Amino acid sequence: xxxxxxxxxxxxxxxxxxxxxxxxxxxxxxxxxxxxxxxxxxxxxxxxxxxxxxxxxxxxxxxxxxxxxxxxxxxxxxxxxxxxxxxxxxxxxxxxxxxxxxxxxxxxxxxxxxxxxxxxxxxxxxxxxxxxxxxxxxxxxxxxxxxxxxxxxxxxxxxxxxxxxxxxxxxxxxxxxxxxxxxxxxxxxxxxxxxxxxxxxxxxxxxxxxxxxxxxxxxxxxxxxxxxxxxxxxxxxxxxxxxxxxxxxxxxxxxxxxxxxxxxxxxxxxxxxxxxxxxxxxxxxxxxxxxxxxxxxxxxxxxxxxxxxxxxxxxxxxxxxxxxxxxxxxxxxxxxxxxxxxxxxxxxxxx
Amino acid sequence: xxxxxxxxxxxxxxxxxxxxxxxxxxxxxxxxxxxxxxxxxxxxxxxxxxxxxxxxxxxxxxxxxxxxxxxxxxxxxxxxxxxxxxxxxxxxxxxxxxxxxxxxxxxxxxxxxxxxxxxxxxxxxxxxxxxxxxxxxxx
Numbered sequence: 373x374x375x376x377x378x379x380x381x382x383x384x385x386x387x388x389x390x391x392x393x394x395x396x397x398x399x400x401x402x403x404x405x406x407x408x409x410x411x412x413x414x415x416x417x418x419x420x421x422x423x424x425x426x427x428x429x430x431x432x433x434x435x436x437x438x439x440x441x442x443x444x445x446x447x448x449x450x451x452x453x454x455x456x457x458x459x460x461x462x463x464x465x466x467x468x469x470x471x472x473x474x475x476x477x478x479x480x481x482x483x484x485x486x487x488x489x490x491x492x493x494x495x496x497x498x499x500x501x502x503x504x505x506x507x508x509x510x511x512x513x514x515x516x517x518x519x520x521x522x523x524x525x526x527x528x529x530x531x532x533x534x535x536x537x538x539x540x541x542x543x544x545x546x547x548x549x550x551x552x553x554x555x556x557x558x559x560x561x562x563x564x565x566x567x568x569x570x571x572x573x574x575x576x577x578x579x580x581x582x583x584x585x586x587x588x589x590x591x592x593x594x595x596x597x598x599x600x601x602x603x604x605x606x607x608x609x610x611x612x613x614x615x616x617x618x619x620x621x622x623x624x625x626x627x628x629x630x631x632x633x634x635x636x637x638x639x640x641x642x643x644x645x646x647x648x649x650x651x652x653x654x655x656x657x658x659x660x661x662x663x664x665x666x667x668x669x670x671x672x673x674x675x676x677x678x679x680x681x682x683x684x685x686x687x688x689x690x691x692x693x694x695x696x697x698x699x700x701x702x703x704x705x706x707x708x709x710x711x712x713x714x715x716x717x718x719x720x721x722x723x
Numbered sequence: 724x725x726x727x728x729x730x731x732x733x734x735x736x737x738x739x740x741x742x743x744x745x746x747x748x749x750x751x752x753x754x755x756x757x758x759x760x761x762x763x764x765x766x767x768x769x770x771x772x773x774x775x776x777x778x779x780x781x782x783x784x785x786x787x788x789x790x791x792x793x794x795x796x797x798x799x800x801x802x803x804x805x806x807x808x809x810x811x812x813x814x815x816x817x818x819x820x821x822x823x824x825x826x827x828x829x830x831x832x833x834x835x836x837x838x839x840x841x842x843x844x845x846x847x848x849x850x851x852x853x854x855x856x857x858x859x860x861x862x
Contacts, residue, residue: 509782537790541783579785 426465431503432457439496444625445618446489452609453497460504475578477606478506481595483588484611487657490585491545493611497583498543507581509541517551520565528561532568540579549584550594566598573604614657619646623661627693632669637695645698648707664701671697724831726764729804730821739788742805742823746784749807754818755779756787757808758794762801762860764829764850774798777808791823800826800861826861 427433436457439450466472478501482490495512502510515535522528536544546552546569554560573582584591584601588610595602614622620643627633634642649660672693676685727733737745749756756778759771774794778786787805794803803824806817830851837845852860
């Protein structure tokens, strides 16, 4: 075009080539995602690579140690995450040397019972992927079926697209994914949402990582009826239920974070509570423990206020959860009398 | 006649990478990115048609590029522009606005003269394309 010829020859001080000036500066992470030539770099294939340096440089070590400290139990999950971190680290080094050009498939599936830490680990995974340069922003968007599926024709596509746009550059975590597909209702729009998801999962792998989660058996059924999904998921991770000792440790962690601690008898009471509560239905692992401790704090507060009339209250007292705060729970009553099973709702009533 | 409205309009057309970089700059500065299109090139036409709502809750320019591709599929024969809206106190208006898509041919403007009282002349510009109705202006 004539106009552009004129622009190029215009001798403006400071701008020699407008196009080159406009070329954007990319951050280190973004650079890795651009296609790289498949020929290896001039460094030679025998030069040694300092992986330990890469590990600390990327900040991966911090994330993994944090994972170990903050999350109790989940041994198979932690092992798997370490393996993935190693794979991603090697992949990153390979890309730097021009050995690899295709972005790896990073979509994952987390299966397990409620309260086993799926969302928490998904958050850590987003952070890990961001540090290794596989997602650009590293934020997590957590959705369920309601956020993706519309109520009338034409509602689903824009709704799903909005969520996908929000999640671009980060991780999309879909909880209870099997609810997306309702085989029995032919007027259900979940299938449309699934199709949009599958297309984005395949075509925009470098923009978005999808983590699906839910109960193991139902996820299996979901994958069976949607083979496209299963073929796009690279990593399947199972979250086992916590053991009694682990739940106790989680309880102590939760309290420590809120500046509480258990007395000796309180600890025993909590251990007994966990055993009794596990017999009851609707046990949600860490979540149930958190609820129980919230109720214990309520009872502790009432105990202190009630006693304040007679006994002086110290800061120590404010921080300590004692046995009576936990033993007052109806879970023990029900366990003792061997009555009909208790639901979480009835347990909420304060006594 | 090449329309020179908005930022970068005297430069050659921006490539997709450059548009993405600009959009990411807007997002990083917490500006809302908006896509608009029109087929009326008059400089006083400030309110173009919006393609969806302003994207104020996204973190990555990939989302903007996705929407831009959709807009190009639907209105690739018209002008499309991207703008960044800064909502900070005291500014509350656009911070950047640039054209990302142009029609293949841009005929330009003519001068309309109107005689007023006492041989006063009033001038306006009128785009050649507006002789045709909307939707049929660019092919």
